[in-house]
Amino acid sequence: CKNTVLTGPIETTLCDYETIESVNDELFNNLSDLVDLYRECPFWAEHGSCNNPGCAITTVDESDIPEKWRAAALSKRHELPGCYYRDSDYCFLDDNTEGDYFDLQLVPERYTGYSGHDARRVWRSIYEENCFGLSELSLMKGKSPAPVTLPDTMIEALHDDGKDSPAQCLEKRVYYKMISGLHASISTHICHEYLNQSTGEWGSNLNCFIDRVASHPERLQYIYFNTILLLRAVHRVGPYLSAFDYCSTGKHEDDAETWDRLAKVLDIARDTGKFDETVLFRGENANMLKEEFKTHFRNVTRIMDCVGCDKCRLWGKIQTTGLATALKILFELDEKVLNPRMNPDLLHRSEVVALFNTLFRFSESLKAVDDFRNEWQELDKEE
Ligand code: FAD
Numbered sequence: 001c002k003n004t005v006l007t008g009p010i011e012t013t014l015c016d017y018e019t020i021e022s023v024n025d026e027l028f029n030n031l032s033d034l035v036d037l038y039r040e041c042p043f044w045a046e047h048g049s050c051n052n053p054g055c056a057i058t059t060v061d062e063s064d065i066p067e068k069w070r071a072a073a074l075s076k077r078h079e080l081p082g083c084y085y086r087d088s089d090y091c092f093l094d095d096n097t098e099g100d101y102f103d104l105q106l107v108p109e110r111y112t113g114y115s116g117h118d119a120r121r122v123w124r125s126i127y128e129e130n131c132f133g134l135s136e137l138s139l140m141k142g143k144s145p146a147p148v149t150l151p152d153t154m155i156e157a158l159h160d161d162g163k164d165s166p167a168q169c170l171e172k173r174v175y176y177k178m179i180s181g182l183h184a185s186i187s188t189h190i191c192h193e194y195l196n197q198s199t200g201e202w203g204s205n206l207n208c209f210i211d212r213v214a215s216h217p218e219r220l221q222y223i224y225f226n227t228i229l230l231l232r233a234v235h236r237v238g239p240y241l242s243a244f245d246y247c248s249t250g251k252h253e254d255d256a257e258t259w260d261r262l263a264k265v266l267d268i269a270r271d272t273g274k275f276d277e278t279v280l281f282r283g284e285n286a287n288m289l290k291e292e293f294k295t296h297f298r299n300v301t302r303i304m305d306c307v308g309c310d311k312c313r314l315w316g317k318i319q320t321t322g323l324a325t326a327l328k329i330l331f332e333l334d335e336k337v338l339n340p341r342m343n344p345d346l347l348h349r350s351e352v353v354a355l356f357n358t359l360f361r362f363s364e365s366l367k368a369v370d371d372f373r374n375e376w377q378e379l380d381k382e383e
């Protein structure tokens with residue numbers, strides 16, 4: 001657990017742990033208020049059937065949503081020139097006019113009880129998307145060719161061990177870090193707001209965190225990694241985000257607060273979003289690799305439809321959409337389309353909402369990690 005204190009540069013970024021930690025309180029506070037002002041804004045997700053009543057979410061009535069953000073109005077808006085439309089997306093966006101509205105503030109990401117075979121199967125499918133060719137993996141690991149769906153015992157074989165390997169290209173490692181970092185962030189939230197089933201009380205569960213995250217320091221590293229990647233994406237579309245019509249509540253003072261919070265987040269993103277996307281997708285097969293990467297990531301956003309718990313699926317969809325939006329911003333949009341006046345509809349509203357909420361979730365995870373460190377130190381003192 002001592003490894004939860006990380007120092008020095010963060011691999012594949014130009015940032016270090018200390019810098020991210022020094023700004024996280026401010027980032028968290030500003031995002032918290034920014035996201036707060038989204039309260040009345042819609043987010044629609046495709047909904048499958050939920051068999052577990054404990055996973056259910058309360059929806060918000062459409063009449064409580066500002067008219068211009070209702071599904072019918074939003075579906076008319078998004079038009080982009082030629083190839084920037086759709087082909088550039090790293091996720092499947094639910095573009096239909098039917099759907100539910102959720103107030104994200106009322107749905108914290110925390111323990112829901114969703115686990116066992118169903119949850120593992122979803123995670124396994126997501127990690128399997130990182131397999132750019134099972135025969136290559138089999139050769140690397142010295143195993144016989146794997147079946148199309150791997151058994152649980154082989155999930156670890158798909159996992160990066162945190163070290164560079166000549167057989168693993170940089171892009172593949174980045175993919176793995178994003179997924180593992182997301183998984184670690186979700187686990188951190190679960191352990192930080194855990195339901196003790198014998199007492200019925202909610203509280204943090206240090207052993208859960210040690211078991212799932214801290215005893216695998218690379219998982220913790222990837223939470224930082226995703227934070228930096230998201231900050232870099234936010235910085236890259238800073239002018240666009242500054243010109244975006246947030247329509248927080250319609251009241252002048254709320255709008256002013258939104259701009260103020262946003263400006264602070266953008267300052268932090270400028271100073272700490274030190275991810276160099278230009279080192280990826282270079283060389284001979286760059287375009288092919290990028291297409292493959294995009295397909296795999298799109299599949300991950302699709303896999304979210306298989307999550308059998310509404311609350312988990314909602315946050316899974318938002319966060320995979322948020323990460324996919326960051327990838328789109330970093331790898332698909334060139335400088336000339338970033339001008340907000342030329343392309344006011346560059347991103348869907350749901351992408352902007354997902355981007356901010358995902359960054360907020362990661363910032364919240366880093367705050368939770370800090371709480372766990374303090375808890376650990378207190379226990380250490382007592383002994
Ligand atoms: P799991 O977390 O299911 O992990 C399966 C295996 O993957 C582990 O045995 C380990 O080998 C490996 N692994 C674990 N973490 C990592 C990592 N960071 N990097 C690489 N490998 C790893 N549950 C809730 O209570 N609340 C939620 O909000 C919630 N949201 C979810 C969202 C999604 C998209 C999914 C798929 C699941 C969600 N779950 C949620 C379920 C939760 O993630 C776990 O699956 C569940 O708590 C059971 O955990 P576990 O200890 O069995 O291992």
